[in-house]
Amino acid sequence: MVAAISVRELDKTYASGFTALKSIQLEIRHGEIFALLGPNGAGKTTLISIICGLVKPSGGQVLVDSHDIITQYRQARAAIGLVPQEITLDSFATVWQAVSYSRGLFGQPANPAYLEKVLRNLSLWDKRDKKIVTLSGGMKRRVLIAKALAHEPRILFLDEPTAGVDVALRKDMWELVRRLRNDGVTIILTTHYIEEAEEMADRIGVIRHGELLLVEEKQTLMHRLGKKQLRLQLAEPLAQLPPALASHGLQLSEDGLTLTHTYDKREAPDVPGLLQAVHEAGLRYQDIHTQQSSLEDIFVHLIQETA
Numbered sequence: 001m002v003a004a005i006s007v008r009e010l011d012k013t014y015a016s017g018f019t020a021l022k023s024i025q026l027e028i029r030h031g032e033i034f035a036l037l038g039p040n041g042a043g044k045t046t047l048i049s050i051i052c053g054l055v056k057p058s059g060g061q062v063l064v065d066s067h068d069i070i071t072q073y074r075q076a077r078a079a080i081g082l083v084p085q086e087i088t089l090d091s092f093a094t095v096w097q098a099v100s101y102s103r104g105l106f107g108q109p110a111n112p113a114y115l116e117k118v119l120r121n122l123s124l125w126d127k128r129d130k131k132i133v134t135l136s137g138g139m140k141r142r143v144l145i146a147k148a149l150a151h152e153p154r155i156l157f158l159d160e161p162t163a164g165v166d167v168a169l170r171k172d173m174w175e176l177v178r179r180l181r182n183d184g185v186t187i188i189l190t191t192h193y194i195e196e197a198e199e200m201a202d203r204i205g206v207i208r209h210g211e212l213l214l215v216e217e218k219q220t221l222m223h224r225l226g227k228k229q230l231r232l233q234l235a236e237p238l239a240q241l242p243p244a245l246a247s248h249g250l251q252l253s254e255d256g257l258t259l260t261h262t263y264d265k266r267e268a269p270d271v272p273g274l275l276q277a278v279h280e281a282g283l284r285y286q287d288i289h290t291q292q293s294s295l296e297d298i299f300v301h302l303i304q305e306t307a
Ligand SMILES: Nc1ncnc2c1ncn2[C@@H]1O[C@H](COP(=O)(O)OP(=O)(O)O)[C@@H](O)[C@H]1O
Pocket: 014, 015, 016, 018, 020, 038, 039, 040, 041, 042, 043, 044, 045, 046, 047
């Protein structure tokens, strides 16, 4: 099957001489939600801007639905909707005018029923005759999404869609993205809210200093790099960890109140053995719980490791 997007050996050096992307290789599958994670300045917006034809690559090739973004720009661009990181809107147009205009830019015939559906899905229908300048920041962001969807693209890019957005709008956006995916739209989002990727993505790419560090199924990534911890809350503080417990792989917190056993998710810990050893050391515990590393923990670890 042809990839929705195929990025081959892509390089970008800006006129300033700064190299923002180094030899990026990436295939986005049809119908997936792909989250591109990376710290500020990693190159996320540069990569998206090149795929969408806003920034010129220095080397390499990008195909959108097998159309080359340079030699077949129109076909490639028509397949894509872009919700940019920065709000760029014509303030004095109404919401309806803005989305109709965006549709027209791509040479699509008018389709009021489709635009109505888009606006309704974004809770913008009531605001369709309002001038954009009168809308709140959150509403403007919804308009950006409506504009990006106006020409019925099969691929949607969301560049930091929820940066500075309130919780309600963030949840609405997640809902919308799921609905679009169910309609078969391929979604690529960048974010530095890892929680967002954990919630939504099928696959994750991590980019840092212009290099793609890894691309993996979210589940595999969390399984491969995730750790689990078993914690015992002691009834009384312990000055030193008894050697018998250390040999069971337990660690003592600085305040002497918590014993922790960290283990790989793939191996099941010997919980009865651990508890037996704790018991034999004459210790009493008040509470016991296990905890699993989040995608955030994994990401922070990964970024530090390659610093
Ligand atoms: N027009 C430009 N000229 C020179 N450097 C740029 C330009 N645009 C972005 N950069 C630099 O390229 C790097 C990547 O930027 P960007 O792609 O916006 O990162 P991200 O979206 O991951 O935060 C940053 O160091 C940024 O300063």
